[in-house]
């Protein structure tokens with residue numbers, strides 16, 4: 001269960017309706033898992049005020065949950081993406097706290113819990129995904145004590161000093177503790193959660209087990225720990241090996257005038273991604289003559305996201321002003337400094353872009369994991385290309401052979417970009433081989449298997465229910 005289904009409902013210019021792959025890393029990660037596991041995927045179809053019956057899409061059973069226009073504004077754009085999102089990303093943007101947004105969040109979480117309670121067979125495993133649905137585990141446990149319930153948080157869980165700003169901090173944790181296993185991206189996130197539980201509820205934690213009073217004088221054991229998410233690495237590699245994708249990579253380079261170095265950024269247009277810091281560093285490098293526009297081009301894919309939320313509208317204006325200025329100052333008739341693309345692209349095109357890029361820039365200010373970094377590595381079966389990676393992205397815990405950066409340190413970021421651009425081929429290959437080993441061995445199948453193993457392992461199956 002996740003806020004969004006893997007596909008959004010769309011209507012084309014001729015009025016015909018269809019389904020389009022939804023944005024974000026969650027879908028990239030979970031789609032192969034669901035295809036493998038069977039079961040039903042419960043979520044919102046991405047449009048307001050429309051009801052759809054359950055249907056099959058690409059081999060997966062989808063169960064849509066409707067949202068009204070008001071709920072899209074208050075639960076999705078409001079509480080999820082203008083309260084929780086900035087709060088959980090270390091208040092990079094100021095979170096807004098509104099009681100009516102909270103009320104909508106409770107109402108919609110209840111609707112999701114009711115949908116799962118209706119659909120799940122007896123003793124089923126229900127795996128709830130992400131910050132939009134943190135109240136579901138408790139609601140679902142109350143309605144269906146026979147179920148095994150997991151929760152995975154795809155975004156960071158902040159330190160208590162930040163988390164404690166949330167007026168509903170107790171209710172959210174109480175909601176999460178309805179799960180049997182609560183998964184996080186990084187060990188640090190799980191630690192922050194455990195501390196918040198102790199501070200707010202005083203429950204005992206032993207290692208990764210939290211002892212939650214069961215109301216009958218006993219305790220229920222809830223596991224909280226890191227399960228770093230990943231991608232279907234083989235699928236990305238297979239895409240990159242396709243001759244048409246490699247041909248497309250050649251075309252991309254050619255259409256930019258075959259520069260010596262192509263740098264690439266791929267992000268949802270989000271203020272957590274550090275796109276401004278990246279542009280600033282690149283612009284200064286051109287200004288200072290450490291890079292030359294004849295030889296280096298930055299492709300920035302910024303896919304549209306949460307476009308009605310004020311902070312996102314402001315960010316888009318800022319980014320587009322910066323790109324416009326940078327190109328105005330630095331581009332020549334034949335050479336563009338930044339190729340800026342405000343679009344989402346199919347996976348084939350992304351794989352071609354990854355193959356075309358000599359340097360991949362992931363400069364997030366805060367990011368749960370960042371699967372783009374892993375996608376880049378998975379596509380580079382040629383053991384070439386250099387990855388510049390923010391230490392504030394969860395991926396940096398695993399991808400240690402990347403050029404790691406603090407994106408707030410613009411001088412450090414500039415040096416890291418130059419290090420990546422000038423890295424000798426042998427060194428690139430050495431690092432890329434190690435990165436690829438990590439990503440192929442720790443792929444999304446392993447992630448889901450280890451989570452589900454923790455969930456269905458000894459001690460968490462409710463009494464009297466056989467393992468599904």
Ligand code: F6P
Nearest residue numbers: 004023024025026027130154306
């Ligand atoms: O991984 C974080 C996340 O918010 C997912 O929950 C979500 O599906 C994705 O990013 C894209 O965001 P949205 O659904 O708001 O477009």
